[in-house]
Each structure stands twice: as C-alpha cells, then as structure tokens.
Amino acid sequence: MQLEELIMTLKQRRLMLTVTQEYLAELSGVALRTIKEIESGKGNPTFATLSRIADVLGMEIKLVVKQPVN
Amino acid sequence: MQLEELIMTLKQRRLMLTVTQEYLAELSGVALRTIKEIESGKGNPTFATLSRIADVLGMEIKLVVKQPVN
DNA sequence: CCGGAAAGTGCGCTAAAATGCACTTTCTGG
DNA sequence: CCAGAAAGTGCATTTTAGCGCACTTTCCGG
Numbered sequence: 001m002q003l004e005e006l007i008m009t010l011k012q013r014r015l016m017l018t019v020t021q022e023y024l025a026e027l028s029g030v031a032l033r034t035i036k037e038i039e040s041g042k043g044n045p046t047f048a049t050l051s052r053i054a055d056v057l058g059m060e061i062k063l064v065v066k067q068p069v070n
Numbered sequence: 071m072q073l074e075e076l077i078m079t080l081k082q083r084r085l086m087l088t089v090t091q092e093y094l095a096e097l098s099g100v101a102l103r104t105i106k107e108i109e110s111g112k113g114n115p116t117f118a119t120l121s122r123i124a125d126v127l128g129m130e131i132k133l134v135v136k137q138p139v140n
Numbered sequence: 141c142c143g144g145a146a147a148g149t150g151c152g153c154t155a156a157a158a159t160g161c162a163c164t165t166t167c168t169g170g
Numbered sequence: 171c172c173a174g175a176a177a178g179t180g181c182a183t184t185t186t187a188g189c190g191c192a193c194t195t196t197c198c199g200g
Contacts, residue, residue, distance in 0.1 A: 003117050006133045020176060031159050040178060046114045047073050054133060062132045063076045063124060090146060101189050110148060113187065
C-alpha cells in the first residue's frame with residue numbers, strides 16, 4: 001500500500017464515520033494541524049502518528065508478505 | 071500491529087532471508103544507521119522508511135479494519 | 141577458543157515531522 | 171443563496187527521524 005492510498009483509505013473511513021478532522025484530532029491526540037497536513041497529502045507521517053489515527057477509526061496497520069503478482 | 075511487533079516481523083523476515091542489516095541498507099536505500107536504530111527498537115520510523123524496508127523484504131504495509139475482539 | 145562478521149551505540153548535524161496560531165478557501169444544510 | 175462549519179495553508183518553533191563516523195559489543199563458524 002502506497003502512502004497516498006493509505007491516506008485515501010483513512011480519509012474515506014473518517015468520512016464514512018462522519019467524524020471531522022477536529023474531532024479525530026481530539027480522539028487520537030494527534031494535533032489538528034498534523035491531521036490536516038496528512039490528509040492533504042503533505043509530508044511523510046511517522047508510524048506512531050498513523051497508528052494513533054488508524055486506531056481511533058477502528059483500523060490498524062499491518063505488515064504482510066506481498067502476494068506474488070504472477 | 072504495534073510498532074514493536076512490526077519491527078519483530080521485519081527482523082524475522084530479514085533473518086529468514088539471511089540478509090544482513092548492511093545488505094538490507096544497500097538494497098533499500100535506507101541508511102545502515104537507520105536500520106540499526108529501527109531494529110534495536112529506537113525511534114519511530116516514518117512510513118516511507120518502513121515501506122522501503124518492507125518492499126525489499128517482499129512485504130508491504132496495509133491498513134485494514136480491525137477485527138472485532140468478541 | 142577466537143577472529144572476523146554482524147549488530148549495537150555515543151556524538152553531532154541537518155532536514156523534516158509535529159505542533160500552534162491566525163487567516164483563507166471550500167463545502168453544505170437550511 | 172449564504173452563514174457557519176469544515177478543511178486547507180502561510181509562518182514560526184520545537185522536537186526528532188535520518189544520517190555519517192568511529193568505536194564497542196555480540197555472535198558464530200571453523
């Protein structure tokens with residue numbers, strides 16, 4: 001999963017739950033400014049930041065063996 | 071997946087492939103110093119760094135909906 | 141047992157992640 | 171259509187990830 005795709009997934013999940021960036025910031029403990037930057041595609045978030053956001057959205061980051069492409 | 075668990079998975083995968091930290095550094099383009107730090111549990115890697123390492127090891131980072139714990 | 145290979149670490153630098161504040165732009169429900 | 175809510179952004183600061191270099195420690199095959 002590329003970062004862009006991961007971000008899209010987070011964003012879609014947030015919208016599906018009808019949570020604002022502001023509320024997500026409160027719940028996750030990640031600064032609103034940081035959430036805004038991530039969702040607007042700026043920068044390269046750390047694992048900790050992504051993980052805290054994902055948690056609140058009921059998601060998690062996994063490391064898995066790639067499926068062979070055939 | 072917690073960071074610690076993710077790191078363990080990366081490390082085990084590297085060892086399974088009998089790749090040294092040094093060679094992994096070469097292949098991934100991530101500095102040897104950085105790989106050492108990550109594997110020894112220091113710090114909080116960025117998505118980009120984790121992703122480059124995972125790639126070389128034939129793995130990938132995924133964001134998935136958490137399984138309900140029941 | 142022991143030497144070389146692999147892994148871990150102290151020190152220091154730079155670039156960038158994370159943050160706050162204030163302002164602008166965009167979206168949306170009534 | 172329009173006000174308020176939500177999202178995006180410029181500027182500045184603090185913290186820290188990523189990195190190099192040199193050194194120490196640990197591991198392991200012969």
